Amino acid sequence: xxxxxxxxxxxxxxxxxxxxxxxxxxxxxxxxxxxxxxxxxxxxxxxxxxxxxxxxxxxxxxxxxxxxxxxxxxxxxxxxxxxxxxxxxxxxxxxxxxxxxxxxxxxxxxxxxxxxxxxxxxxxxxxxxxxxxxxxxxxxxxxxxxxxxxxxxxxxxxxxxxxxxxxxxxxxxxxxxxxxxxxxxxxxxxxxxxxxxxxxxxxxxxxxxxxxxxxxxxxxxxxxxxxxxxxxxxxxxxxxxxxxxxxxxxxxxxxxxxxxxxxxxxxxxxxxxxxxxxxxxxxxxxxxxxxxxxxxxxxxxxxxxxxxxxxxxxxxxxxxxxxxxxxx
Amino acid sequence: xxxxxxxxxxxxxxxxxxxxxxxxxxxxxxxxxxxxxxxxxxxxxxxxxxxxxxxxxxxxxxxxxxxxxxxxxxxxxxxxxxxxxxxxxxxxxxxxxxxxxxxxxxxxxxxxxxxxxxxxxxxxxxxxxxxxxxxxxxxxxxxxxxxxxxxxxxxxxxxxxxxxxxxxxxxxxxxxxxxxxxxxxxxxxxxxxxxxxxxxxxxxxxxxxxxxxxxxxxxxxxxxxxxxxxxxxxxxxxxxxxxxxxxxxxxxxxxxxxxxxxxxxxxxxxxxxxxxxxxxxxxxxxxxxxxxxxxxxxxxxxxxxxxxxxxxxxxxxxxxxxxxxxxxxxxxx
Numbered sequence: 001x002x003x004x005x006x007x008x009x010x011x012x013x014x015x016x017x018x019x020x021x022x023x024x025x026x027x028x029x030x031x032x033x034x035x036x037x038x039x040x041x042x043x044x045x046x047x048x049x050x051x052x053x054x055x056x057x058x059x060x061x062x063x064x065x066x067x068x069x070x071x072x073x074x075x076x077x078x079x080x081x082x083x084x085x086x087x088x089x090x091x092x093x094x095x096x097x098x099x100x101x102x103x104x105x106x107x108x109x110x111x112x113x114x115x116x117x118x119x120x121x122x123x124x125x126x127x128x129x130x131x132x133x134x135x136x137x138x139x140x141x142x143x144x145x146x147x148x149x150x151x152x153x154x155x156x157x158x159x160x161x162x163x164x165x166x167x168x169x170x171x172x173x174x175x176x177x178x179x180x181x182x183x184x185x186x187x188x189x190x191x192x193x194x195x196x197x198x199x200x201x202x203x204x205x206x207x208x209x210x211x212x213x214x215x216x217x218x219x220x221x222x223x224x225x226x227x228x229x230x231x232x233x234x235x236x237x238x239x240x241x242x243x244x245x246x247x248x249x250x251x252x253x254x255x256x257x258x259x260x261x262x263x264x265x266x267x268x269x270x271x272x273x274x275x276x277x278x279x280x281x282x283x284x285x286x287x288x289x290x291x292x293x294x295x296x297x298x299x300x301x302x303x304x305x306x307x308x309x310x311x312x313x314x315x316x317x318x319x320x321x322x323x324x325x326x327x328x
Numbered sequence: 329x330x331x332x333x334x335x336x337x338x339x340x341x342x343x344x345x346x347x348x349x350x351x352x353x354x355x356x357x358x359x360x361x362x363x364x365x366x367x368x369x370x371x372x373x374x375x376x377x378x379x380x381x382x383x384x385x386x387x388x389x390x391x392x393x394x395x396x397x398x399x400x401x402x403x404x405x406x407x408x409x410x411x412x413x414x415x416x417x418x419x420x421x422x423x424x425x426x427x428x429x430x431x432x433x434x435x436x437x438x439x440x441x442x443x444x445x446x447x448x449x450x451x452x453x454x455x456x457x458x459x460x461x462x463x464x465x466x467x468x469x470x471x472x473x474x475x476x477x478x479x480x481x482x483x484x485x486x487x488x489x490x491x492x493x494x495x496x497x498x499x500x501x502x503x504x505x506x507x508x509x510x511x512x513x514x515x516x517x518x519x520x521x522x523x524x525x526x527x528x529x530x531x532x533x534x535x536x537x538x539x540x541x542x543x544x545x546x547x548x549x550x551x552x553x554x555x556x557x558x559x560x561x562x563x564x565x566x567x568x569x570x571x572x573x574x575x576x577x578x579x580x581x582x583x584x585x586x587x588x589x590x591x592x593x594x595x596x597x598x599x600x601x602x603x604x605x606x607x608x609x610x611x612x613x614x615x616x617x618x619x620x621x622x623x624x625x626x627x628x629x630x631x632x633x634x635x636x637x638x639x640x641x642x643x644x645x646x647x648x649x650x651x652x653x654x655x656x657x658x659x660x661x
Binding site for chain 1: 353356357359361362365368369471472473474476477483486487559562563564565567569570571573610611614615617619620621624
């Protein structure tokens, strides 16, 4: 009986051979998102792979199927075994990845983070899509504009509670609101949705029930505003509750048209993926990355004085009027 | 004895898979670095599998095993990250944290054991309930986030090696040996097998089933706690869903290792080899760059295949035995 098991296992392994990726040509760069399978990270994959083609390097874009830091650690360990020249990761939890990234660094692998920062002590470059303070504050400005007033109750739906980028934007926004919009009332602590639209949808339904005077919702992390808008639209509360947040234009379009989502703001994730690979290649070639540098197909980047933090550029706002111009 | 055949087949399967992976990724799969990496990754899964195995041996299941591990880890994390007992020396914090994990695990195991053994609710329902309870407590304590930033000294458990063998692996080998001796070489172990094999007969043989079951669930929870000690160190953080993927995978490993899902038979060696097989498949496919989704699919397919084969083989076995009995009866006739 167990012989058949052997046959089945062998068959499974043979099938998996068909999925083997190509061997490394020049440099091999691992780009790891928080998770795979959501539109935002699918878009960045396109950019990263395109950069690989343009620059002649082998880009592996791989990540766990859930926003799970432990899974990222295991995958990185295995890729270190495989042999890569550079690792660019968007950590679900910066502290959890520090031991394995340190090991990578010890083995001479170029370590970078993108989209959300890891521990500064282990990375050579930290690629940010935007200036965190500016972006956080911008979201709150958008909320007040959408609400039509700077008084009232609002809530925040975030992605993963440990994600550094999301927390930084929220913290900046909250600090800004304390000064500029003191009459805005946050009804409860930031609510996690773990990068799942369905989760954001459920949590928003709960919110709407628990706080009938809610006037606004900020969704941070790309599935969150969509899930929230979905809930608001289902309950027919488009005119009472204003939803804003970070979302892709393609996802936002239907809800922008229906009014459940008032405005969303983001950058081009494909560009971010492209920039990450391009910078990795520059560093692997021993070139310097400096403030005001121009990267082809991306634009002019800012580099902070620490020499590590790179800012891609300013965000773009998507409304019902302009969303048709974008395709990502 | 016939049972050894299963284990030899498993060793054969493991050998074949290792050979295939080595051929597909020369000098990367068999490299010292990869062997060490696998030796780092395997133990936390292996210990949980052992904890699951002992419960399955009694005809039960412990769905709360990973949630209990996470909760115990979170409680220890509060101490390790300095949120509680600020000011204690690092050595004290670590010792205290480990103590907390073990004590918490025992308590959680006692809860399961009590309801299964003394109240008599079926294990799958009890542990499903306790799983939800433990996750709820974990969420309440952490608000869904992670507790991290432990003292560097704690890295040792999950990231260092002694004479080239990773510390987690050493812990796993010790635990596996202890479990092997307990289960297969002591009267207590025999009682565990008997409870799983035929509870009614066990009662009539004078075995205190309630006590045995209670002990089994506590042992299972202890295993979960020990796995938690390793995971806390490897991931430098504690979270409500840390290790949650190991729950069903551990059932897969136990079943793949030849343990009867209805209880009564199974060898520690089988479970250990099965854990190794699953680890090698995961690492090997990762090194090849196979998509994560495909790896999940393959693991799921293997579990279904093994369960099916086990049932068919069991049926053939009992049919053969009853044919023998009929033959003997006819000859006596």
